[in-house]
Amino acid sequence: MSVQPGWYVDPADTETRRYWDGEGWLGAPIPVDATPPDGPPPVEPPPAPVTPAPPAASAAPGPATVPPGWPPHHGPQPGYGPGWGPQAAPPGWGPQGGPPGWVPPPGHPGWPVRPPEPRPHGFTLAGYGRRFTARLIDFGLVFALNVLVNGWFVWRWLQEWAPYWQEVFRRAARGDTSAEGLPMPSNQSDLLLVVILVIATALWLAYEVPAMAAGGQTIGKRVMRIRAVPIAADEPLGFGRAMSRWSSLGLPTLLWYCAGIGLVLQLVDALSPLFDHPLRRALHDKRARTVVVEVPHTTGSAPSNDSNQPPGDTP
Numbered sequence: 001m002s003v004q005p006g007w008y009v010d011p012a013d014t015e016t017r018r019y020w021d022g023e024g025w026l027g028a029p030i031p032v033d034a035t036p037p038d039g040p041p042p043v044e045p046p047p048a049p050v051t052p053a054p055p056a057a058s059a060a061p062g063p064a065t066v067p068p069g070w071p072p073h074h075g076p077q078p079g080y081g082p083g084w085g086p087q088a089a090p091p092g093w094g095p096q097g098g099p100p101g102w103v104p105p106p107g108h109p110g111w112p113v114r115p116p117e118p119r120p121h122g123f124t125l126a127g128y129g130r131r132f133t134a135r136l137i138d139f140g141l142v143f144a145l146n147v148l149v150n151g152w153f154v155w156r157w158l159q160e161w162a163p164y165w166q167e168v169f170r171r172a173a174r175g176d177t178s179a180e181g182l183p184m185p186s187n188q189s190d191l192l193l194v195v196i197l198v199i200a201t202a203l204w205l206a207y208e209v210p211a212m213a214a215g216g217q218t219i220g221k222r223v224m225r226i227r228a229v230p231i232a233a234d235e236p237l238g239f240g241r242a243m244s245r246w247s248s249l250g251l252p253t254l255l256w257y258c259a260g261i262g263l264v265l266q267l268v269d270a271l272s273p274l275f276d277h278p279l280r281r282a283l284h285d286k287r288a289r290t291v292v293v294e295v296p297h298t299t300g301s302a303p304s305n306d307s308n309q310p311p312g313d314t315p
Contacts (some may be wrong), residue, residue: 007036008116020116118278121234123293125280126226128273131292135270137220138208145203153196160189193257199255205246213242217295225295228285237290245288 016029019040027041036155117125146154162289163183171178211218211283215239216227228245237245249269255262269283276282279291 005040009028011116036216047223064066114245120231120279120291120293121229123229123234123296124293125278126224126292130224130226130294134218134220137223138218139218142200142204144205146200149203150196150199153192153199157189157192157196160185162191197254197256201250204250204253208250209242209246210237212245213237213239216290225297226292227295228290228292230289231289238287241288241290245284245290248284248287291295 005020007017007030008020010016010025010029014030017032017034017036018025018029019027019036021040023071030036033050119125148237164185167182208218212228215235216229221227229235230237232242249266252262252265252269255265272282273285276286279285281291287290
């Protein structure tokens, strides 16, 4: 998502303001406290070509003229005389006219300008740390719900496997690695595991989807002051978009039964914002066409998205 065209404070010189056309800076800068015009600056006429003066006819070759007091020097002077052109840059110098690692000052033709960070609907993008902490808080609350609702089924499942693991540890203590005659759990253990995963998925859905549909925030997101908003407009997600967003991350819980494939899918989804630039969207954000932003500390209306920002604000 690119920043809308408008007048912004120049990151290279915060005392001036320039016009951003969506892809790069356009026109000459103006003072930061000046009122910017409506629209882009006028196109500057190209500079008139300068015709170099013809070299003066050289007289008979003779000694080079030097200022008074300079010691005499016999022979050709480096950089002077007919046929001598501009000297080449020393080996290892970069294209910006300086040694390796040299940074040109502001205003230099080679000065790099970093595009401003996107601000969806005028909000700052949520950082990775805030999003990770909010997700940990939500996982802790969902885990507490599972302890209350799912605890009995988990206890019964552990009882089914207890004789098997007790015998494995007993044989390991004797140095016996054989698997013959181990007490295997009954078929009820598989049914219990399916019930546990279905209940866990349903609890996660009931915790997250209604809250996200209404305000784009779970309890963890409220604590960390972030929320999810649609890219198209600053409005509530709605049940359909919230369900689509959750399903990419929550439904793979049912696949934990299949050798932990669901856990791998959820891990990939959770790490995906680290590799998405510049909007930092996870896979579930891309599916629901949402983006996570920070909630302003000040109460009131959302920050304006007007292109003519007040002095001192950067894009």
